[in-house]
Amino acid sequence: xxxxxxxxxxxxxxxxxxxxxxxxxxxxxxxxxxxxxxxxxxxxxxxxxxxxxxxxxxxxxxxxxxxxxxxxxxxxxxxxxxxxxxxxxxxxxxxxxxxxxxxxxxxxxxxxxxxxxxxxxxxxxxxxxxxxxxxxxxxxxxxxxxxxxxxxxxxxxxxxxxxxxxxxxxxxxxxxxxxxxxxxxxxxxxxxxxxxxxxxxxxxxxxxxxxxxxxxxxxxxxxxxxxxxxxxxxxxxxxxxxxxxxxxxxxxxxxxxxxxxx
Amino acid sequence: xxxxxxxxxxxxxxxxxxxxxxxxxxxxxxxxxxxxxxxxxxxxxxxxxxxxxxxxxxxxxxxxxxxxxxxxxxxxxxxxxxxxxxxxxxxxxxxxxxxxxxxxxxxxxxxxxxxxxxxxxxxxxxxxxxxxxxxxxxxxxxxxxxxxxxxxxxxxxxxxxxxxxxxxxxxxxxxxxxxxxxxxxxxxxxxxxxxxxxxxxxxxxxxxxxxxxxxxxxxxxxxxxxxxxxxxxxxxxxxxxxxxxxxxxxxxxxxxxxxxxxxxxxxxxxxxxxxxxxxxxxxxxxxxxxxxxxxxxxxxxxxxxxxxxxxxxxxxxxxx
Ligand SMILES: Cc1cc2nc3c(=O)[nH]c(=O)nc-3n(C[C@H](O)[C@H](O)[C@H](O)COP(=O)(O)OP(=O)(O)OC[C@H]3O[C@@H](n4cnc5c(N)ncnc54)[C@H](O)[C@@H]3O)c2cc1C
Ligand SMILES: Nc1ncnc2c1ncn2[C@@H]1O[C@H](COP(=O)(O)O)[C@@H](O)[C@H]1O
Numbered sequence: 253x254x255x256x257x258x259x260x261x262x263x264x265x266x267x268x269x270x271x272x273x274x275x276x277x278x279x280x281x282x283x284x285x286x287x288x289x290x291x292x293x294x295x296x297x298x299x300x301x302x303x304x305x306x307x308x309x310x311x312x313x314x315x316x317x318x319x320x321x322x323x324x325x326x327x328x329x330x331x332x333x334x335x336x337x338x339x340x341x342x343x344x345x346x347x348x349x350x351x352x353x354x355x356x357x358x359x360x361x362x363x364x365x366x367x368x369x370x371x372x373x374x375x376x377x378x379x380x381x382x383x384x385x386x387x388x389x390x391x392x393x394x395x396x397x398x399x400x401x402x403x404x405x406x407x408x409x410x411x412x413x414x415x416x417x418x419x420x421x422x423x424x425x426x427x428x429x430x431x432x433x434x435x436x437x438x439x440x441x442x443x444x445x446x447x448x449x450x451x452x453x454x455x456x457x458x459x460x461x462x463x464x465x466x467x468x469x470x471x472x473x474x475x476x477x478x479x480x481x482x483x484x485x486x487x488x489x490x491x492x493x494x495x496x497x498x499x500x501x502x503x504x505x506x507x508x509x510x511x512x513x514x
Numbered sequence: 515x516x517x518x519x520x521x522x523x524x525x526x527x528x529x530x531x532x533x534x535x536x537x538x539x540x541x542x543x544x545x546x547x548x549x550x551x552x553x554x555x556x557x558x559x560x561x562x563x564x565x566x567x568x569x570x571x572x573x574x575x576x577x578x579x580x581x582x583x584x585x586x587x588x589x590x591x592x593x594x595x596x597x598x599x600x601x602x603x604x605x606x607x608x609x610x611x612x613x614x615x616x617x618x619x620x621x622x623x624x625x626x627x628x629x630x631x632x633x634x635x636x637x638x639x640x641x642x643x644x645x646x647x648x649x650x651x652x653x654x655x656x657x658x659x660x661x662x663x664x665x666x667x668x669x670x671x672x673x674x675x676x677x678x679x680x681x682x683x684x685x686x687x688x689x690x691x692x693x694x695x696x697x698x699x700x701x702x703x704x705x706x707x708x709x710x711x712x713x714x715x716x717x718x719x720x721x722x723x724x725x726x727x728x729x730x731x732x733x734x735x736x737x738x739x740x741x742x743x744x745x746x747x748x749x750x751x752x753x754x755x756x757x758x759x760x761x762x763x764x765x766x767x768x769x770x771x772x773x774x775x776x777x778x779x780x781x782x783x784x785x786x787x788x789x790x791x792x793x794x795x796x797x798x799x800x801x802x803x804x805x806x807x808x809x810x811x812x813x814x815x816x817x818x819x820x821x822x823x824x825x826x827x828x829x830x831x832x833x834x
Binding site: 267268271272273277291349350351354373374376377379380381382383385386388389390392393394395396397398400410413414415416417418419420421422423424425428433434435475476477478479480481482483484485488491492493494495496498499500501502503504505507508509511513514 | 525582583584587607608609611612614615616618619620623624625626627628640644645646647648649650651652653654655656657658659691694695696697698699700701702703716740748758759764765772773783784787794795796798802807808809810811812813814815816817820821822823824825826827828829832833
């Protein structure tokens with residue numbers, strides 16, 4: 253049977269844009285362009301490479317939980333070469349936190365069916381880097397996360413995790429949840445052919461009731477955490493910038509001494 | 515007083531500094547109870563007690579090293595059941611966040627990651643976070659269950675406050691699903707003798723401007739003169755000039771030192787995300803328009819190959 257790979261991708265506000273909070277202290281998505289989280293492109297890339305290594309004996313589904321515009325992220329992933337897409341979209345999802353997102357994703361994964369889940373290392377907006385571990389916990393399958401190298405063979409996933417104290421070689425049986433880092437290899441650009449083909453690929457839409465979830469379990473009301481306050485950090489007071497005229501290093505040393513660093 | 519669980523980050527019983535910071539912050543909320551997994555609990559207990567741990571719950575089993583993350587969640591869950599704490603604190607390392615994430619799901623509690631400060635509030639602990647590449651600061655709290663909070667290194671100055679630090683054995687049974695991911699082999703990182711990047715009081719980072727692996731010796735020399743850790747931008751890491759473990763930024767380490775020196779780094783948003791909470795920021799860049807200069811307390815527009823060695827010499831002279 254062919255390997256069922258599901259890649260979880262997030263639609264995020266562009267990090268180079270001027271991101272801010274809406275009145276209800278959720279991320280304001282109106283003023284900043286959205287895109288497929290760059291860190292999830294690495295996940296799509298690894299899924300494509302796993303499929304190629306299996307001589308095409310795999311089907312890649314991209315899955316997102318997000319607003320209407322999140323379709324753009326799915327299209328991008330489809331144009332890179334994924335086969336089909338699933339979009340969980342529901343007005344009641346507004347303001348869902350990581351625990352809620354992982355709940356919805358877990359239900360959607362069970363609905364779609366999977367042998368291998370591939371996630372990014374963190375989303376570029378919230379950036380908690382917790383959803384893959386939460387998915388493994390909820391689904392009750394092995395967690396093989398933060399891989400800089402990944403391979404699937406004979407019903408097993410293996411990979412290298414470069415941690416703080418050591419580099420580890422990991423191994424687990426499928427089904428499993430994998431996350432990959434930006435060290436796993438550059439993501440491909442969609443080809444013109446890929447972009448055209450993506451337009452014809454199926455995108456399934458699901459809402460909360462399709463997944464057997466209640467509105468109270470998710471969204472801002474169902475959230476497990478609450479942001480009470482968000483304040484824009486005062487711009488750093490303009491510092492001194494000098495041009496090096498041959499004494500730049502010494503001037504810098506003088507500054508550091510004044511600050512008691514030397 | 516309510517107890518607060520603190521997950522101990524250690525190397526064979528040598529407690530790492532972020533844990534002492536956690537103990538210090540935990541005391542604002544309740545009585546710290548440390549959870550020590552793996553070897554060396556007795557050695558660790560002396561230090562943990564010195565920084566306020568009333569108790570040290572210890573468990574040692576081969577599962578902690580042989581399988582990824584999940585066995586530690588089993589242990590923390592056992593500690594949670596034994597203590598019924600007011601909060602659970604962990605370091606914001608990659609592993610710390612993953613343990614926290616799974617524990618939160620398991621005990622049905624909300625989670626906050628990457629806190630930079632923590633205080634007691636009327637409705638439970640209030641965590642300060644720095645978001646959108648540190649352009650915003652937020653205050654949040656957990657509204658369901660027992661708050662599970664991970665805290666970034668350098669968020670508090672460790673303060674000693676002697677407590678008993680009595681070691682108690684923690685009984686842990688490992689779920690079948692917790693031994694699914696085998697650690698087949700482990701290659702420890704070689705120590706450079708320099709301070710740990712995330713814990714260092716001073717960080718000196720080099721970027722694309724350093725222009726070659728061999729030139730990183732200039733950055734290292736400055737770092738050594740100041741007793742600092744060495745960091746690198748992703749451009750320098752991608753070029754193969756410096757190891758990825760030293761990368762500062764969104765997909766590298768997040769640092770918050772007293773002093774951050776950036777040499778030959780432009781200051782892209784993803785780099786800023788990992789260093790913008792540094793107390794004092796200094797940059798050396800030959801392009802006066804580089805965005806890094808928007809952040810600096812002191813900047814030198816110039817060639818790093820001139821400025822950095824001169825600075826290193828001057829530091830050495832002044833330090834005698
Ligand atoms: C999803 C994602 C995640 C990322 N994560 C990270 C991350 O974690 N960390 C990170 O750093 N980046 C990250 N990046 C990359 C980031 O966008 C920038 O490309 C990177 O930070 C640039 O590194 P740099 O400043 O060294 O190089 P450049 O932007 O090329 O800047 C080099 C600077 O050196 C100066 N210079 C050159 N020669 C000299 C000299 N002789 N003397 C003085 N100055 C000189 C130049 O004027 C220039 O300003 C990420 C990008 C993406 C898309
Ligand atoms: N709303 C979402 N929809 C689909 N996948 C997501 C979503 N949020 C997070 N993920 C996945 O989880 C990874 C880690 O996200 P996070 O824990 O938010 O940093 C991302 O790289 C995605 O693969």
